[in-house]
Amino acid sequence: MRAAPFIPGQTMSTIFVVTSDDASLHFDPDNLTERQKRDEAESQSMVGFLQMAQMGLGKPADHIMLYEQFGEAPWPEVLERYAAFFTRMGATPIPAEHCHLHPVKGYYDSIAAALPDTDSITLYMTTGVNSVLHKDPQAYAISQNVNSKFHFAENAPGFGIPVPDTLVTTKGQLYGPDVAVFMARHENDIMVKTLGMGGSRNVIRAGSLTEVVDYVTEFNDDWQVLLQQRLDPDDFTEMTADLTIRDNDVSISNVRKILFSDGVWVGNYISPNVEVPAAHEQHLLRVGDYVRRQGYSAPEGLICGVDYFIRNDTADFIATEINCRWTGGLFATEMLRQIGATQESCIAFIDLVIGDKFEDYLHFIDQHLWDKERQDAPFHIIPLGVSPARQMIDGKEHFYTWQMIAGDFEAFKHTRRDELGDGVLILAEAIDISGLAV
Numbered sequence: 001m002r003a004a005p006f007i008p009g010q011t012m013s014t015i016f017v018v019t020s021d022d023a024s025l026h027f028d029p030d031n032l033t034e035r036q037k038r039d040e041a042e043s044q045s046m047v048g049f050l051q052m053a054q055m056g057l058g059k060p061a062d063h064i065m066l067y068e069q070f071g072e073a074p075w076p077e078v079l080e081r082y083a084a085f086f087t088r089m090g091a092t093p094i095p096a097e098h099c100h101l102h103p104v105k106g107y108y109d110s111i112a113a114a115l116p117d118t119d120s121i122t123l124y125m126t127t128g129v130n131s132v133l134h135k136d137p138q139a140y141a142i143s144q145n146v147n148s149k150f151h152f153a154e155n156a157p158g159f160g161i162p163v164p165d166t167l168v169t170t171k172g173q174l175y176g177p178d179v180a181v182f183m184a185r186h187e188n189d190i191m192v193k194t195l196g197m198g199g200s201r202n203v204i205r206a207g208s209l210t211e212v213v214d215y216v217t218e219f220n221d222d223w224q225v226l227l228q229q230r231l232d233p234d235d236f237t238e239m240t241a242d243l244t245i246r247d248n249d250v251s252i253s254n255v256r257k258i259l260f261s262d263g264v265w266v267g268n269y270i271s272p273n274v275e276v277p278a279a280h281e282q283h284l285l286r287v288g289d290y291v292r293r294q295g296y297s298a299p300e301g302l303i304c305g306v307d308y309f310i311r312n313d314t315a316d317f318i319a320t321e322i323n324c325r326w327t328g329g330l331f332a333t334e335m336l337r338q339i340g341a342t343q344e345s346c347i348a349f350i351d352l353v354i355g356d357k358f359e360d361y362l363h364f365i366d367q368h369l370w371d372k373e374r375q376d377a378p379f380h381i382i383p384l385g386v387s388p389a390r391q392m393i394d395g396k397e398h399f400y401t402w403q404m405i406a407g408d409f410e411a412f413k414h415t416r417r418d419e420l421g422d423g424v425l426i427l428a429e430a431i432d433i434s435g436l437a438v
Helices: 034-057 075-089 107-112 137-146 149-160 177-185 207-214 278-293 327-340 357-366 409-419 426-430
Strands: 001-002 014-017 065-067 099-102 122-123 166-170 188-194 204-206 224-229 236-245 250-261 264-270 301-309 317-323 348-355 378-386 391-393 394-405
Touching: 001 250, 001 378, 001 391, 014 034, 034 075, 034 327, 034 394, 065 107, 075 357, 075 378, 122 357, 137 149, 137 301, 137 317, 149 166, 149 224, 149 278, 149 317, 149 357, 166 177, 177 207, 177 224, 188 327, 188 378, 188 391, 204 207, 236 327, 236 357, 250 327, 250 348, 264 327, 264 409, 264 426, 278 301, 278 317, 327 348, 327 378, 327 394, 348 357, 357 378, 357 394, 378 409, 394 409
Parallel strands: 001 122, 014 065, 014 122, 065 099
Antiparallel strands: 166 224, 188 204, 188 224, 236 250, 236 301, 250 264, 264 348, 301 317, 348 394, 378 394, 391 394
């Protein structure tokens, strides 16, 4: 059975397997630092909505491996309701009898002992801990290479890919002259990156050497640190694209704009209005060639996400990092393809729902669910998933949810306030759509 982060849309019957194992890509999972352990636990607590979304992206012949929390009340009923949402929108979700429960601890070993009969396994990414499924040391080594911020920053320029001004050093060398010169050149305003968890947990902005040192204080002196020029958001726009990497070609699957509020990621803008100029396209295809030269490809196509900045009103393009794995935006854009909504402009975002209003949230989705026949509605909700892991905030139970809003986002926010009030999708209030063609 083949195993890899295959691009969606392939016709093989497949098992969808996704959990948070970014740390095991580069480190021994049994010897993580305390911060890495916290990051991994936090990331795993959110993975449930990715699993649920893949249930909606699959097909009747596929299988999905869910956390065993989905077997506890009320989550079996919630899964049924989401399957109904997906079906009503026009998708063909993985059926309930193909949804399998596995523990978070020992997730891959549990799956390996009870594999359904399919053609392939779609992994979130290829790592050491899921080797029991992919059984390919070479694929693991390739994954380490193409998912390394350090390797990309140092080698991308040789492929004609522009990257920010970069200095690779170690914790023990942070007080050296090279770091002092680099910090001065960028007026003590830089980005600091390390290997480790995804989701921006290994990237910070630093305004002084002290902040850099504090960030890596728990690591040994030989711990690698990447210092990089910070690109001013007043001059640049941050974008993300997904590439399909096949043995003989590279293509652009989708592109989206990253939305920020006070420097914090709040969502993705996905729209046919977001286009890739020819000059940017050539750079993206060079990124695809870079990973393909490292051995990362398959006949069906593998996934590569590219984070990059474009200078406003110019052809300037700067790539900051790549992720050869499933990306959050890929889930969203694939759902739009599944339900025939690729011509819609959407805001995709993660939010929180307080536990005692969770039923109200589901009713809200039901009332405003995407329906291509209801073009007169000011907005539609396209649900992606929810995590069953409880988040305690101010002593109250909350759950992470993931959704897209098609249509008038300001009308959605107004209706949310009227119908749901406090505690439900309140993070959406920070999303500013001014200047977007929605």
